Amino acid sequence: MKKTITLTINGELRSVDVEPNDILIYVLRDKLGVKSPKIGCERGDCGTCTILLNGEPVRSCLILAIEMDGQEITTVEGLSEDGLTPLQEKFVEHNSFQCGFCAPGMTLTATKFLEKNPHPTREEVQEAIAGNLCRCTGYKQIIEAILDVSNKLN
Amino acid sequence: MEELKFVGKSLPRIDSKEKLTGAAQYVDDLEFGPNLLYAEIVESTEAFARVTKVDTSEAEKITGVVKVITGKDFPYKFGLYMKDRFILAQDVVRFVGEQVAAVIARDPKIARRAAKLVKVEYEPFTPVFDQMEAIKKDPILIHPDLGEYPHVPWFYPKAGTNIAHWKKVRVGDMEKGFEEADVIVEDTYFVPRYAHCCMETHNAVGLLDYSGRLTVWSSSQSPHTQRNLFAEALSPLGFTHKDVRVITPYIGGGFGGKAGVTMEILAAAFATKVKGNPVKVRWTRAQEFYNTYMRQAVVSKLKLGAKKDGTIVAFEGTNYWDAGPYVEYGANVVNASGISAAGPYRIPNVKIDSLCIYTNLPAAGPYRGFGYSEMMFGVESQMERMAKKLGMNSVEFRKKNAFKGGDILVYGAPINDNGYNECIDKVAQAIDFGKKEVSDDPNKVIGKGIAAAWKGPAMPPNASSAAFIKFSEDGSINILVSGIDMGQGYLTVMAQIAAEILTVPLDKIRTENPDTDRNPYEWQTVASHVTWSCGNAVKRAAMNAREQIFDTVHAAYLFDKSTLYLEDECVKCTLKPDFALPLKDFVIDGIMVKDGTFRGGPIMGKGMFMPEFSSTKGDPETGIGGKPNVHYTVGAGGVVIEIDKETGKVKVLKTAQAYDIGKAINPSLVEGQVYGGFMQGLATALFEDMRFGEDGSILNPNFTDYKIPTALDIPDEMIPIIVEVPQNDGPYGARGVGEHVMIPVMPSIANAVEDALGIRIKSMPITAEKIALAIKAGLKEVD
Numbered sequence: 001m002k003k004t005i006t007l008t009i010n011g012e013l014r015s016v017d018v019e020p021n022d023i024l025i026y027v028l029r030d031k032l033g034v035k036s037p038k039i040g041c042e043r044g045d046c047g048t049c050t051i052l053l054n055g056e057p058v059r060s061c062l063i064l065a066i067e068m069d070g071q072e073i074t075t076v077e078g079l080s081e082d083g084l085t086p087l088q089e090k091f092v093e094h095n096s097f098q099c100g101f102c103a104p105g106m107t108l109t110a111t112k113f114l115e116k117n118p119h120p121t122r123e124e125v126q127e128a129i130a131g132n133l134c135r136c137t138g139y140k141q142i143i144e145a146i147l148d149v150s151n152k153l154n
Numbered sequence: 155m156e157e158l159k160f161v162g163k164s165l166p167r168i169d170s171k172e173k174l175t176g177a178a179q180y181v182d183d184l185e186f187g188p189n190l191l192y193a194e195i196v197e198s199t200e201a202f203a204r205v206t207k208v209d210t211s212e213a214e215k216i217t218g219v220v221k222v223i224t225g226k227d228f229p230y231k232f233g234l235y236m237k238d239r240f241i242l243a244q245d246v247v248r249f250v251g252e253q254v255a256a257v258i259a260r261d262p263k264i265a266r267r268a269a270k271l272v273k274v275e276y277e278p279f280t281p282v283f284d285q286m287e288a289i290k291k292d293p294i295l296i297h298p299d300l301g302e303y304p305h306v307p308w309f310y311p312k313a314g315t316n317i318a319h320w321k322k323v324r325v326g327d328m329e330k331g332f333e334e335a336d337v338i339v340e341d342t343y344f345v346p347r348y349a350h351c352c353m354e355t356h357n358a359v360g361l362l363d364y365s366g367r368l369t370v371w372s373s374s375q376s377p378h379t380q381r382n383l384f385a386e387a388l389s390p391l392g393f394t395h396k397d398v399r400v401i402t403p404y405i406g407g408g409f410g411g412k413a414g415v416t417m418e419i420l421a422a423a424f425a426t427k428v429k430g431n432p433v434k435v436r437w438t439r440a441q442e443f444y445n446t447y448m449r450q451a452v453v454s455k456l457k458l459g460a461k462k463d464g465t466i467v468a469f470e471g472t473n474y475w476d477a478g479p480y481v482e483y484g485a486n487v488v489n490a491s492g493i494s495a496a497g498p499y500r501i502p503n504v505k506i507d508s509l510c511i512y513t514n515l516p517a518a519g520p521y522r523g524f525g526y527s528e529m530m531f532g533v534e535s536q537m538e539r540m541a542k543k544l545g546m547n548s549v550e551f552r553k554k555n556a557f558k559g560g561d562i563l564v565y566g567a568p569i570n571d572n573g574y575n576e577c578i579d580k581v582a583q584a585i586d587f588g589k590k591e592v593s594d595d596p597n598k599v600i601g602k603g604i605a606a607a608w609k610g611p612a613m614p615p616n617a618s619s620a621a622f623i624k625f626s627e628d629g630s631i632n633i634l635v636s637g638i639d640m641g642q643g644y645l646t647v648m649a650q651i652a653a654e655i656l657t658v659p660l661d662k663i664r665t666e667n668p669d670t671d672r673n674p675y676e677w678q679t680v681a682s683h684v685t686w687s688c689g690n691a692v693k694r695a696a697m698n699a700r701e702q703i704f705d706t707v708h709a710a711y712l713f714d715k716s717t718l719y720l721e722d723e724c725v726k727c728t729l730k731p732d733f734a735l736p737l738k739d740f741v742i743d744g745i746m747v748k749d750g751t752f753r754g755g756p757i758m759g760k761g762m763f764m765p766e767f768s769s770t771k772g773d774p775e776t777g778i779g780g781k782p783n784v785h786y787t788v789g790a791g792g793v794v795i796e797i798d799k800e801t802g803k804v805k806v807l808k809t810a811q812a813y814d815i816g817k818a819i820n821p822s823l824v825e826g827q828v829y830g831g832f833m834q835g836l837a838t839a840l841f842e843d844m845r846f847g848e849d850g851s852i853l854n855p856n857f858t859d860y861k862i863p864t865a866l867d868i869p870d871e872m873i874p875i876i877v878e879v880p881q882n883d884g885p886y887g888a889r890g891v892g893e894h895v896m897i898p899v900m901p902s903i904a905n906a907v908e909d910a911l912g913i914r915i916k917s918m919p920i921t922a923e924k925i926a927l928a929i930k931a932g933l934k935e936v937d
Contacts, residue, residue: 035183036176038406040353041439045857048353076176084174092170095822098641098830100173101353101406107174130864133857135351135407136641138829139865140872141822 005069009034010078018065025049027065028073036076036104040133047132050105051075057109076104079111087111090145098136106132110146119150160653160660161886164822167646168660169404169639178404181357181373186432190359191220193424193435194265196255196272197444198247201514201850202281202296202479205245205254205274212271213257218264221427222272224255228423232387233482234379234414236305236318238297239517241387241423247276248296248479249516250851251444258424258433281514281850285476286453288316288511296479296512306614308770308782309485316512318477319485321492323506323564324776331468331503335459339540342937343456343532344917345900347476347844348449349442350521351862354406356446357436358418360425368425369399372418375410375638376678377402377668383415384422391426398422401669408640409834410520410893411446413680414483443855447519448844450484451476454532464546466555468503469496473529477510477518484519485510490612491525493565493777497533498574498608498788499555504564506777514850520680522834523896526609531918534605534901539914548905549582552606557788559879565772567781573814573877578606578790580875584810585792597799600807601910604792607813607897610783611681611890615768619688620674621695623652623759629723629738631658633692636668636676637684641830642892643823647685648692650819651885655696657720658737674762682787682890685819689885690763699759706754707735710745765883785881787889789813791832791898793869795906802926804840804907805869812875813894817887821876828874828895835899837863843919 002017009032016031025042028034028051040048042061049060052074079085084092087110097103106129113120113128120128125146126139134142172178210222225242233239243254255272259265282288282296293316297303301313309319332338358372368388374380377400385395405412421435437445452475459468473495477484492508521527541548556578557563559571581604582588591600611617622634633652639645645665653660666673676688704718707725717728724734739745744754769780794808811828818824841861845853854860880887900918908914913928915936928936 029183033185035179038180038354039182039436040355041857043439043856043858045439046353076174079175084171088174091174092166095164095167095170095643095826097167097170097173098643098826099353099407099639100169100178100404100641101180103173104176126865126868130866133353133862133864135353135409135834135862136830137826138831138833138863138872139868140829141826143865143868 003066005066007068007070008072010074020066022065023061024063024065024068025060028060034075034077038101038104047105047109048102050108050132052108052112055112057112076107085111087114087146087149090149094141094145094148096137096141096145102132102134106134106142114146114150122147158654160650161819162817164820165646165650165660167643168649168663168665169645180354180404180406181359181371182436184371184403186359189431191258191260191428191431191433192262192265193256193258193420193433194269195253196269196274198243198250198252198254200247200276200278201250203247203276203278205243205247206277207275208255209273210255213268216264216268216271218260219257219268220260221258222255223258223424223427227427230387230390232383232415232419234383235486236303236309236482238303238482239480241419249514250849251516253420256420256424258428283513283515283846283850285474285511285513288513289509296514308489310774317509318481318512319488319510321489321508322775322777323492323504325564326503328468328470328503328505332459334461334467336462337540337543338457338459339536339543340457341536341539341916343454343535345452345528345531346918347451347518348521348838348842349844349860350409350411350446352407352409352411355437355439355442356412356417357434358421359432359434360421361432362425362429364430367397367399368393368422369401370418370422371401372421373405373412374402374418375408375412375640375680376414377670378636378675379678380415380418381670384419387419388422388426399671402638403667405638405640408638409522410524410680412640413520413678416446439857440855443852444516447483447517449521450487450518450528452528454529456532456536458536458540460540460544462544464544464551464554466499466501469501470505471495472507473509475508475510476513476515478515479512480517481510481512484517486612487520487525491529493782494526494608494610495529495533496564497530497537498557498606500557500561515846522831523609523893524612524681527835527896527900530607530897531900531904534898535904535916538905538908547588549578549587549604552578564777565780565782566778570785570881571879572786572788573879574788576877577788577812577814578604580812581790581792581810584873584875585794585808587792593796598796599799599910600794600796601906602792602794603902603904603906603909604790605898605901605905606790607894608786608788609894609897610786611683613677613681613683615770615782616764617677617687618762618764619676619684619691620762621688621691621760622674623695623699625741625757627738627742629658629736629741630662631656633663633665634673635665635688635692636670636673637688638668638679640679642827643820644679644684646823647819648688651689651692652696655693655700657723682892682894685888685890686881686884687763689888691761693885694761694763695759698761699757702757702759703737703741706740706745709753710747785889787813787815787891787894789894791902793902793906795903795910797907797910797925799929802922802924802929804903804920804922804925806836807869808871809869810873810875811895812877813891814877814879815891816881816884816889817878818876819886819888824876824891825874827892829872831895832872832899833863833868835896836867838919839900839903840919841921843921
C-alpha cells in the first residue's frame with residue numbers, strides 16, 4: 001500500500017510515494033536522487049548513510065521512509081549554498097579523506113558536533129566520530145581538520 | 155638540482171571538493187534509467203558438493219522476474235594468472251557462498267524473494283578447511299583436473315594434489331649454512347584470514363546494448379584487465395575486445411580486494427541475457443566478506459641460523475598458504491611473497507618453499523601487502539628472537555644483515571639503492587627503542603617493538619602504463635590515464651607530475667577516471683606501482699606535449715628549440731628575455747604567422763612506460779634467474795604499547811613508521827598512507843578476528859562482530875618519516891609505498907608484547923583474551 005509523504009530535503013519541499021517497508025536510504029538515493037548518503041552495511045554499523053534529520057545525525061539505513069512525513073533532512077548537498085563550509089575547507093587543506101566514501105556521513109556528523117561543541121578536545125572529537133567508520137585514513141587527518149576548524153572558531 | 159615547484163609539495167588533493175560535496179559518483183550513484191534490472195545471487199550452502207539439481211521453476215513464476223540464470227548458461231572459465239574458476243558454479247561447488255544461480259528482476263525486493271525460491275540440491279563431499287589437512291597423503295582433491303588448467307609460465311601446479319602452485323627458492327648449501335651457525339631459532343607462526351572491508355562494497359552494472367556493445371561500470375582497481383578478461387571469457391559468445399568497454403568512476407576503497415576480476419564478471423555475463431537492459435549486481439556487506447577474495451591464511455615454519463657475531467648464515471622457511479578453492483589471483487600472492495620470504499637480509503644459504511593450497515574456505519587472494527603482510531610476521535618475529543638469543547640489540551642485528559644497494563637477491567639480480575638503515579635508525583630514535591618505560595599505573599606494562607618492511611611490486615614483467623594529456627583553449631589540462639584513485643591520491647600525484655613539466659598549476663588540471671574506450675592502457679592499480687609506472691608514463695606524456703609546444707613555437711617564430719623553456723604557463727626563450735607566449739594563446743588554435751596562416755594545432759601529449767628489464771624466467775627448482783621484481787621499497791615500523799595485565803588489552807601509545815620511497819611526490823598523501831596503513835595493520839594485529847563455522851561459513855561477516863578500527867582506536871602519536879634515496883628509473887626518483895605501511899605492524903606489535911610481558915605470541919590476532927589467558931597460565935610462548 002503506497003503512501004505519499006512530503007518532507008523537506010536540503011531546504012526544498014518534496015513529495016514521494018513510498019511503501020510502508022521502504023527504508024529511507026533507498027528512497028533518498030533511488031526515488032529522490034540524493035546520492036551522497038552511501039550504502040555501506042545496511043545495518044547501522046558504519047555510518048556512511050548518515051544524514052541530518054531535523055538537525056541531528058542519524059543512520060538512514062535504520063529508518064523507515066514512511067516516518068519522514070513532515071520531517072526535515074539535510075545531506076552534504078545542502079550544507080552550503082555557495083562553496084564549502086569552513087569545516088569542508090579544512091578537510092581539503094588537511095587531505096583528510098582518501099576514497100571519500102565515508103566523507104559525506106563524516107562531514108555531517110562533524111558539522112553537528114562542532115555546532116554543539118565548538119571547542120572540543122581531541123578525545124571529544126574521537127568520541128564524536130567513532131560511529132563513522134573509515135577504512136582508508138586512520139582518522140588522523142580528519143581529526144586534525146576538525147580541531148583546526150575549531151581553533152579557527154576560537 | 156633544479157628547484158621543483160609542484161613535485162614534493164603537500165598540495166591539496168584535486169578530488170577533495172567532489173568527495174566532500176557529494177558530487178563524486180561511485181558506481182551505485184550512477185543513473186541507468188527505468189530499464190535498470192537487479193540481480194540477486196543464489197549462493198551455495200555447502201562447502202564442497204556436487205550440484206545435482208537446480209530447480210528454477212518456482213522463481214520464474216514470480217511477476218517481475220525477467221530471467222533466472224544458472225551455471226549451464228555460462229560454461230566458461232576465467233582467471234588472471236590461472237583459469238581455475240567458472241562464472242557460475244557448474245557441477246561442483248567448492249565453498250559456502252559460491253554463486254550457483256541468479257535471479258534478475260525489475261525490482262531488488264522481487265529478485266531477493268524469487269532467489270529464495272530457487273531450489274538447489276547437493277550431494278555433499280567431505281570438505282577440507284585446513285591447508286595442512288589438504289596436503290596430507292591421499293587427500294580429497296578439490297580440483298581433480300588441476301593438471302589441465304591454463305596458467306602463467308611461472309606457476310608450478312602439482313596435478314593430483316591440492317597444491318595449486320609451489321614456488322621454490324634455493325640458494326647456497328643449507329647443511330653447511332646451519333653447520334656454521336652458532337645459534338639456531340626454529341618456530342611456527344600462524345596468520346589467519348582477514349577481510350579488506352572497503353567502505354564501498356563491490357558493485358557493477360552491465361549493459362549489452364542492441365548493437366551488441368557490452369559496457370560494464372565497475373568498482374574496480376583494474377578496468378583494462380577486466381575488459382581483457384571479460385572479452386576472453388565471453389569470446390564464445392562472439393565478443394572481441396572492441397565490443398567490451400569498462401568504465402570505472404570513483405571507487406570506495408580497494409586494498410587489493412577490487413583487483414583483477416571477482417563479481418564484476420557476473421554483471422558482464424548477465425547483461426548478455428537481458429539485451430537492452432542494464433543489470434546491477436551489488437554485494438551486501440556479508441557477500442563482501444565471502445566473495446571478494448579475502449586475505450589468505452598462512453602457516454610459516456621458519457628456521458634461522460646465525461653466528462655469534464650476528465651474521466645470519468642460513469634461512470629455511472616453508473609457507474603453507476590457505477588459498478581457498480580458486481587461486482586464479484591468489485597463487486600469485488604466494489609466488490610474489492615467496493621470492494622475498496627471507497626478508498630484506500643478505501643471507502648466503504636460503505631455502506624457501508611456498509605452497510599455494512586449495513581448501514574449501516572462501517576464495518582468497520590479494521590484500522594490501524600481497525603476502526608480505528602475512529609472511530613478514532613470522533620473519534620479523536624470528537629476527538627479534540634471534541637477536542635476543544645472541545644478546546644483540548635487534549636494530550643493530552637487522553642493520554648488520556640488511557641488503558644494501560647492489561647486494562644480490564635470491565634470484566641473482568642486484569637490489570636497488572635503498573635507505574633501510576636510515577629508516578630503522580630513525581624509527582628506533584623516534585620511539586627511544588631499547589629504553590625501558592614504566593607505566594604510572596601498576597597494573598599496566600609498557601613495551602616497545604620494531605620490525606622491518608620490504609616489498610617489490612608483484613606484477614608481470616611487462617605490466618605497463620600509458621597516458622594522454624590534452625589541452626583546452628584556456629591552457630587547462632585533462633590527463634587521461636587508467637589507474638585508479640582508490641584513496642591513495644593517484645589523481646593528484648599524476649597532476650603534480652604533469653604540472654612540474656608543463657608549469658600548469660593544479661587548479662587547471664583534471665586527471666580523469668578510467669573509461670577503456672577513452673583512456674589509454676593501464677595494467678592494474680595494484681602492487682604499489684602506479685606512482686612509479688604511470689608516473690613515468692604521465693611524465694613522458696607531459697614531455698611529449700612540451701615537445702609539440704616547442705615545435706609549434708619554432709614553426710611560428712623560428713626560435714631554436716634548444717633555447718625554449720616553459721615557465722608560469724608561458725613559453726619563454728633564453729635568448730629573448732621579453733618573449734613570454736602564454737600557452738592558452740596557441741595550445742588549441744595554433745599560432746598565426748605573417749601571412750595569416752597558422753602553425754601548430756591542438757597539443758596532445760602521449761607517453762607510456764613498460765619496464766624493459768624485468769623477467770620471470772627463473773629456474774623452477776631454485777628460483778634463480780630472471781628479474782621478477784623491478785625494485786623494492788624498504789622501511790621499518792616501531793610501536794610503543796601499554797598492556798593492561800588484568801584484561802590483556804593492548805593500547806598502542808605511539809608509532810613511528812619510516813619508508814624509503816625514493817621521492818615523496820606529495821608528502822601529505824604519503825603521511826595519509828602511513829596513518830591508514832598502520833591502523834589497518836593494527837586491527838589485524840589486535841582485534842580483527844574472522845571466525846568460521848564447522849560448515850565452512852563465516853560466523854561474523856559484518857561490522858558488529860568483525861571489528862574494524864574506529865577513531866577511538868588510534869594511537870596518541872603517529873609519526874610518519876619519509877626517507878628519500880632516489881629510484882633511478884622512477885618519476886623524480888619515486889617508488890611506491892601504499893602497501894608497505896601495513897607490513898611491519900603485526901610483528902612490531904608482537905615484538906612489543908614480548909618486550910612488555912616476556913610472552914612470545916606466534917599467532918595472530920593478539921587479542922586481549924589471548925594475552926590475559928597467557929598471563930594467567932604463566933606461559934612464555936603462545937602458539
